[in-house]
Amino acid sequence: MEETLLTLDQDTTCTAWNYSGQRLAAGSINGTLAIYDSKDPASSSFTCTSRFKVQETSILKIVWVPPEFGDAVACICSDGSYSLWEEVVEDADILQWKLCKRFDRNSSRVLDVQFGVFATCLKLVAAYSDGQVKIFDLLDPLDLINWQLQAEFQNVIESTSKFGRPSCLSAAMCWNPQRGELQQSSFVLGFNSDILQLNSSKVWEFDQDHQRWLPVAELALPEDKGDQVFAVEWAPNIGRPYEVIAVATCKGISMWHVGSNHDPNGRLSVERVALLSGHNGEVWQMEWDMSGMTLATTGSDGVVKLWQSNLNGVWHEQALFEPTS
């Protein structure tokens, strides 16, 4: 049933597949990034095509840039910085990975970055250990060098309240995967921090009229608002009248339906339709399949689970994969 696609270097810390599943980037503890490619779409054999040093410290996470902006990745390193690297062929026809931009660490570490595309603009949202969120716009669509800070805020509903020095362990973010011309740019964000108000997952939407980001929904029941969030994943929507977002907290994995129309206060209607037992601890990662009907999750119990809803809307664990040596 399972097939081994490739064997990774010693001390690999993280991997990420590109949009088509034809390239894999793998980061290691000594700051090296390896790129694996497959020659043709039908083949399942991958070979390492590039290997280069990103940083002197360990790579924690790799995020691919959307393909219409090039073959590029963002690497988050353990020193709290992150950098953008791009594959280019320049003079003399030599293929190389080039550093486009380094976002150095200042007072806080970066926890996560995610890319979103709206109209023709590439946006980068980065969450930091001090609970700040920064959104950058790419200025030139053909060049990943110049980024402009577009907004900076904290993950709280009441913008008046500011929290002094939160300490965040991790952040979970996901852009709305839909990208129609009319689509508002929006993403969902939650924290695992010591400030309860920051934690709960909120859906942020860009208000075109006032040119600012607004929280339009909060994905937590009143009694759960302080729960640490481990992972969030926005489901692809191929035609549902509502959005589905999975949120993993210390209490388990909850499925949220989010309506598409704003109420007079500018909020979206939300409903928690399921709370699933999850992984007896931290959830590391959640991934929706292409139809948005099956959720794959993995966590600290070391297994992979698949979740589906039946016709009555009841979510259940459909299958479990247990790694064995």
Next chain:
Amino acid sequence: MPGMTSDSGDHSTSVVPISPNPQPTTYPLNHGLKPPIARLSISWARGNTLRVTVLRQPQPSAANGEEEAGGKVLEVKLSDNRDGEIDDAQWRRIAYGSVTPFALLQSRKNSTSTLSKISALDSTEWWQYIMEYSREINSLLGNPKTSPSLAIEDQKTVLKDVQKPTCFKAAWELMEIFYADQHSQAWIPERLLDWLADYDCLFSGTQPTVHSELVNFQKELVTRQAVEDHPKYWEAISSTLAIGWLEIGVKLLRLHGSYDFDQLGSRETENGLVEAVAVLISKMPRLRADLGADKLGECYKNKPDFVKAWEKWQAQITKLDCSAFWLQCEHHQTRDGLKNILQTMLGNSTSLSNATFHWMELYIAHFLYIRPFTAGLESMYNLAQKCMQIKPVSGHHKLIGLLIGILGENPEVVLAECSKSFGSWMMAHAAELLAAGNIQAEMLLQKEQFQLGGICIEELNRLVYAQVLSSHALTWQIAPIYLSSCMKQGMGLLETVLSKQALQHDQVLLKSIEICRLYELGTVSSNLMKITAVHDWKHGKKGSGVFWLQQARDEVRLNRIAKHLFDFVGKSLSDGSFKQWEGLIELLGPESGIAGGLEFLNKYREFRRSLQQVHSGTATDAAQRAAEALISLMKNPSTPQRFWLPILHDSLKLFNWAGRPLLNVSQTNVLLNKLQELSMARLRPDFVNADLPPEALNSVRLAIATNLGRAILEE
């Protein structure tokens, strides 16, 4: 949406979430890494392929310097339940083969649904369409006939060696009988009999069947003399007759020793009795439309005729049973064997039960000899229940599950069985039969389900199947056919399928664009082109990059490129840097008007080229062409103002052309106006000063004025 792979045993792993709440199935993932495992990471690849990265805890380097693997990436295909019956290549053949019948049926459906209501006449036509569809799909699933037919060639071969049929085909035919074939409604028992004849071997796996017993007996037959002495011989005949395999029964009877030439004299009565039974068997009345040429029995198409014939036939059997000849038959195995056969034919339930193994066989025997007039699903269902009680089976057989669902008139069970045992291909294709043959099923399939985001089960089935198709590089291209028949979410999924294609491969790119064109997915198509364009642009294929950007009508990026090229405009003619971009601009072609900047560049290139010729020679023709190019360039609104002066400065030689003025009065005026405008613009703060000697403006003005003077004189 996954359907699980085959080794799921008996667990429910339905693709479509119809079953209430299945227990999750656990699958091992063998990675072969040494513990400790630090982390897993997951990613969906094409379709419903899941990739799992298993990472080891980073270790201090091993003392012996031996590098160990730091992790493995595994791919798990959550494809379908095919039980290994059909290999991948065969499966793809079926997938491709079913596209045309499916698409044809959909288009027929669409055209009939536009006529408000299907009239009676259309309805017969409609059933023809359904049958045509069913037959075509059926033919993909295996050889047309695999029944245990008579082997004439070798008199001792009772069963032909045939390729084992698949459960897929058996299931399809079962649904065809009950849902699609309107003609079979009157003689469903006989259709089931034929069906069992084809597929009895599929039940042999876990328990004996008539088929498996017959296979065993045949092995013995080759070595046996005087078969009639052996009880197995008589059992085999009874069994074959009980389930209606008359030809085999008769063939076996005629292997009786009394037929041998040297025996005829002494065993005349015995032989007479055997033959009498054989003749009776071959005259058995059958309530069915027709019988194959090599089949025994007599066909009756309507019930009254059949009833008459049936009674007459039974009377003949009874008469033979009471005949005095039995007393003269000295071979007691023959006498007992034949008597038992007559009991079977007379519908003695004990004989029938003894002669059959699987309850399905007993069920068929009941139809043949005890209740030949059974009709209606309800009584068929009750009879099936009764037979199952008599011959209970251990374990669940997928065909039986399906049959019970059909007989129980429970479309939900049928769907669940199809989904559980046969996977998404069956779900997507058999739903057509189900919906055609059963109103309840049709309603179930077409009811919009809020929990599924407003789609119906029929659409869900197709989406699931399309997702399975898109899991493989060789089948994703046919997924759009199924998605286009999904009213609500088909196009949404198609967009996603397309956006995950590996566009670095030309064939994939072109195919994707073609699909976008067919289904009018302009935005998707232009996005695919942009991805290709940016990839090419950044990988040293600038020309191809620009080409795809133009195809995508991506003005934002094209304008960026144009701005980049502007840096080379106005550089001195001898400067080689423009040369390297010339080819690119050439490639943009005269139609590159989509971004203004590129149009300018193209005209500029023309101008530069003609100017080059002027500098290298003195031909007035060339100079005249250059002058025209200059005017065209200066008149064009897309020519940026900051290039006016450099262009005019480049053209000094034209204004001072020795032979005659190259520009007429009105042309010269155009240039003078531009100069005027330029003088005004210099006063503005955002004016960009051209990289030219300070006296450039004056020398240009002087030259144009001179040209004007000469032109006026000329005119």
